[in-house]
Amino acid sequence: MTAWEENVRKVTPYTPGEQPNGAGVIKLNTNENPYPPAPAVLRALQEVGADSLRKYPDPSASPLVEALAGYYGLPKDQVFVGVGSDDVLAMSFLTFFNGGKPILFPDITYSFYDVWAGLYRIPYECQPLDEDFNIRTADYCRDCGGIVIPNPNAPTGVEKPLAELEEIIQANPGVIVIIDEAYIDFGGESARSLLPKYDNLLVVQTFSKSRSLAGIRIGYAFGNKRLIRYLNDVKYSFNSYTMSAAALAVGTAAIKEDGYYKETLHKVVRTRERVKKELSKLGFLFRDSQSNFIFAAHPKCPAKELFEALKKENIYVRYFSKARIDNYLRISIGTDQEMDVLIRFLEGYLGKRD
Amino acid sequence: MTAWEENVRKVTPYTPGEQPNGAGVIKLNTNENPYPPAPAVLRALQEVGADSLRKYPDPSASPLVEALAGYYGLPKDQVFVGVGSDDVLAMSFLTFFNGGKPILFPDITYSFYDVWAGLYRIPYECQPLDEDFNIRTADYCRDCGGIVIPNPNAPTGVEKPLAELEEIIQANPGVIVIIDEAYIDFGGESARSLLPKYDNLLVVQTFSKSRSLAGIRIGYAFGNKRLIRYLNDVKYSFNSYTMSAAALAVGTAAIKEDGYYKETLHKVVRTRERVKKELSKLGFLFRDSQSNFIFAAHPKCPAKELFEALKKENIYVRYFSKARIDNYLRISIGTDQEMDVLIRFLEGYLGKRD
Numbered sequence: 022m023t024a025w026e027e028n029v030r031k032v033t034p035y036t037p038g039e040q041p042n043g044a045g046v047i048k049l050n051t052n053e054n055p056y057p058p059a060p061a062v063l064r065a066l067q068e069v070g071a072d073s074l075r076k077y078p079d080p081s082a083s084p085l086v087e088a089l090a091g092y093y094g095l096p097k098d099q100v101f102v103g104v105g106s107d108d109v110l111a112m113s114f115l116t117f118f119n120g121g122k123p124i125l126f127p128d129i130t131y132s133f134y135d136v137w138a139g140l141y142r143i144p145y146e147c148q149p150l151d152e153d154f155n156i157r158t159a160d161y162c163r164d165c166g167g168i169v170i171p172n173p174n175a176p177t178g179v180e181k182p183l184a185e186l187e188e189i190i191q192a193n194p195g196v197i198v199i200i201d202e203a204y205i206d207f208g209g210e211s212a213r214s215l216l217p218k219y220d221n222l223l224v225v226q227t228f229s230k231s232r233s234l235a236g237i238r239i240g241y242a243f244g245n246k247r248l249i250r251y252l253n254d255v256k257y258s259f260n261s262y263t264m265s266a267a268a269l270a271v272g273t274a275a276i277k278e279d280g281y282y283k284e285t286l287h288k289v290v291r292t293r294e295r296v297k298k299e300l301s302k303l304g305f306l307f308r309d310s311q312s313n314f315i316f317a318a319h320p321k322c323p324a325k326e327l328f329e330a331l332k333k334e335n336i337y338v339r340y341f342s343k344a345r346i347d348n349y350l351r352i353s354i355g356t357d358q359e360m361d362v363l364i365r366f367l368e369g370y371l372g373k374r375d
Numbered sequence: 376m377t378a379w380e381e382n383v384r385k386v387t388p389y390t391p392g393e394q395p396n397g398a399g400v401i402k403l404n405t406n407e408n409p410y411p412p413a414p415a416v417l418r419a420l421q422e423v424g425a426d427s428l429r430k431y432p433d434p435s436a437s438p439l440v441e442a443l444a445g446y447y448g449l450p451k452d453q454v455f456v457g458v459g460s461d462d463v464l465a466m467s468f469l470t471f472f473n474g475g476k477p478i479l480f481p482d483i484t485y486s487f488y489d490v491w492a493g494l495y496r497i498p499y500e501c502q503p504l505d506e507d508f509n510i511r512t513a514d515y516c517r518d519c520g521g522i523v524i525p526n527p528n529a530p531t532g533v534e535k536p537l538a539e540l541e542e543i544i545q546a547n548p549g550v551i552v553i554i555d556e557a558y559i560d561f562g563g564e565s566a567r568s569l570l571p572k573y574d575n576l577l578v579v580q581t582f583s584k585s586r587s588l589a590g591i592r593i594g595y596a597f598g599n600k601r602l603i604r605y606l607n608d609v610k611y612s613f614n615s616y617t618m619s620a621a622a623l624a625v626g627t628a629a630i631k632e633d634g635y636y637k638e639t640l641h642k643v644v645r646t647r648e649r650v651k652k653e654l655s656k657l658g659f660l661f662r663d664s665q666s667n668f669i670f671a672a673h674p675k676c677p678a679k680e681l682f683e684a685l686k687k688e689n690i691y692v693r694y695f696s697k698a699r700i701d702n703y704l705r706i707s708i709g710t711d712q713e714m715d716v717l718i719r720f721l722e723g724y725l726g727k728r729d
Contacts, residue, residue, distance in 0.1 A: 024549030025575045026601075028474035028520060034611030037434045048430070057425030066428070066621065067421045069590075071411030074420070074625070076402070077589040080391045104458060107614040115494075120382035140469075140612040166382060195378030221379045229431070236428040236620035247380075257388030258494040260461040266590035267420065267621035271428070 035136045038339055047362055049353040050337040052175075052204070052314050054233035056288065056356070058271075059281035062234070065274030066267060073266035080257070082264040088276040089241055093213065098246040101253060102272075104263050106203055106227035106240030110169075111137055113223060113242065116255040117197040118143045122166035124196075127156055129346055131175050131201065150177070150345075154308055154316075158185045162192035171201040173209050176341065176351040178310030180209045187212075190219045197248070199223045204312035206231035207290055213243055220245040223252075230313055231286055232275050239264070239272045289313050293354045299364045303371055314353045316346075322371060324348045334366055389490040392693055401716055403707040404691040406529075406558070406668050408587035410642065410710070412625075413635035416588070419628030420621060427620035434611070436618040442630040443595055447567065452600040455607060456626075458617050460557055460581035460594030464523075465491055467577060467596065470609040471551040472497045476520035478550075481510055483700055485529050485555065504531070504699075508662055508670075512539045516546040525555040527563050530695065530705040532664030534563045541566075544573045551602070553577045558666035560585035561644060567597055574599040577606075584667055585640055586629050593618070593626045643667050647708045653718045657725055668707045670700075676728060678702045681721070688720055 038051040057063075082102045090097040103109035114137040118124050121144070126134045128147040138145040148160035154177040161168055168189060173180040190198045190212075198221055200212040205226065212224050223244040229235035242252065256263065264272075275282070293310065300307065300317055307317035318324060328340035328350060339351040354360065392405040411417075436456045444451040457463035468491040472478050475498070480488045482501040492499040502514035508531040515522055522543060527534040544552045544566075552575055554566040559580065566578050577598040583589035596606065610617065618626075629636070647664065654661065654671055661671040672678060682694035682704060693705040708714065 023574060025551050028471060028550060029605050030470050030473050030609060032608050032612040034608050035615055037615040040431060040433055051431055053430050058428050063425055066423060069420060071417055074412050074590040075587045076407050077394060077405055079394055104614060105616060111613050116384050117382060119384050136612050196382060197379050220377060233429045235431040238616060238619045251383050254386050254388050255384060258386040258490050259465050260458060261389055261391040262459060262592060265592045265619065265622060268619060
């Protein structure tokens with residue numbers, strides 16, 4: 022080790038899902054939306070002019086903040102935007118979790134939470150899900166430095182009823198409770214409605230899943246205005262201009278295309294419900310999912326074996342080699358055609374194996 | 376103060392220059408390039424398809440990393456990219472400055488350095504420029520936790536000879552020396568050539584100035600591969616996908632348009648040299664600038680007065696209300712026409728005042 026390496030922050034980074042290219046790949050591994058963004062969104066990108074590229078973008082991202090505020094019926098000083106919800110969450114960890122007490126989040130959850138805690142040297146304690154993958158309210162009603170709960174949880178897809186989340190938020194007035202709602206639009210009930218009652222609540226959402234815009238990198242958060250101001254202070258201490266001219270144009274256009282957005286949302290949900298039935302018929306076990314993926318295990322065939330067999334067929338799903346969930350596959354909801362290919366393959370594979 | 380506020384990271388954020396809109400504004404306040412990016416760059420943005428928006432971008436940003444590596448003749452594991460050089464620098468501070476000793480940078484320099492140090496609680500000591508705004512080599516040849524030197528320096532525009540920078544890099548093998556080359560393309564000599572000799576050197580550059588792309592947010596860094604790996608580990612612990620599909624397409628196309636890029640660069644430099652003469656004729660004093668701005672004082676008229684008079688005419692320049700430089704204006708180099716309007720106004724204003 023050379024001398025300068027002693028001062029380096031050593032971390033264990035997050036590993037994102039594979040991004041395979043090439044024709045014929047069925048990509049059900051990173052919870053992307055199978056449908057394109059609205060045509061008007063694409064046009065908005067095409068209309069970004071030379072002058073917008075040449076100049077710095079609006080550092081306050083105001084067109085996008087205003088569009089979100091208008092759509093969700095909140096004042097704009099209650100809205101924060103970032104480079105995907107990962108950026109919003111990273112900034113939130115850095116801003117709000119500076120006490121000495123450990124923050125709490127589930128043991129089986131989005132695997133970036135412990136990475137951010139590691140990066141910023143935030144002490145944390147994972148709270149085990151119960152045997153049915155439920156987040157137990159009592160685990161989060163205790164002295165701590167902050168709380169992060171994804172709802173619905175990933176990769177399990179299980180939704181926690183809003184009344185139970187409210188119990189947790191209410192029991193923790195002295196710390197910030199982050200509800201990570203990356204998948205909320207696919208059927209869950211948002212904690213946004215609790216904002217007027219609790220000043221310690223931050224609700225984080227994203228354009229990457231329900232709005233078909235993972236490629237442009239937009240996430241956002243809602244909270245009381247003091248909380249959003251603190252978050253913006255940290256953002257302005259990190260990078261004045263996080264949102265590009267392209268992201269501002271695309272995000273603002275996407276909010277306007279509400280009809281299209283709801284139509285694709287409806288299609289994903291309809292496919293998910295059908296796939297649930299098909300997977301059940303094939304013997305898969307899973308909790309009811311309110312997200313755009315299903316987290317399923319088969320009692321007769323190890324998940325790892327299925328994962329590899331699917332990959333050979335150019336069908337990518339996500340497998341986590343981690344205690345308690347290493348016999349599950351996380352399967353994103355694709356188009357009907359894509360899901361049919363998946364189901365037919367599983368049918369054949371499991372049939373031959375019997 | 377509510378209880379949760381005790382755990383909040385309190386910071387004093389950076390204040391970016393104004394981004395005034397509207398026709399008739401002459402914007403010489405944020406060192407943007409007055410010329411648009413190449414037509415092919417705009418076309419590349421327009422060709423970003425629905426599928427690229429829908430899916431997550433390549434987390435390793437490989438098309439852009441490869442384009443930069445190819446252009447600058449370095450292996451790609453020596454190249455890091457981020458959301459503007461602010462993102463690259465913020466990540467670098469977080470990655471490399473974790474010792475207990477103070478890091479060193481000039482007292483008059485890019486005003487984000489002390490903001491990042493504040494954000495990450497990094498101790499720092501500012502080293503005063505000499506009376507002619509030179510960075511003194513001896514100040515940086517001492518025990519410290521790291522070094523950041525902008526070359527040319529901003530807002531002074533003064534370049535430090537490469538041999539003197541090498542002395543500093545060589546004197547500090549135990550810490551990382553960051554050379555921030557945001558303005559290097561306008562005439563300075565890059566420290567990139569020193570990379571084979573020093574494993575403690577990080578050279579940071581940006582697409583925002585010389586490549587006319589402040590709006591799309593791309594910065595990059597060169598260093599030895601171990602250093603770049605550490606930087607990427609921190610990046611992957613912060614946000615897997617920092618570079619959008621739009622940024623990847625635009626950045627890659629910009630690197631290919633080398634002829635156009637050199638032509639606009641030449642135009643900016645030619646205008647700068649002419650403006651130097653004009654400002655001298657009007658009695659302004661300034662150090663010779665190798666950047667795309669001139670940092671000038673007038674012995675007979677306070678900078679603040681000029682700043683406000685110019686603003687009334689819709690001509691925006693940058694004024695810093697800070698000790699030692701509060702009688703200077705930082706004037707970005709615009710088009711010839713824009714600079715003519717500026718010069719004519721100054722001529723008239725100073726003439727009337729005599």
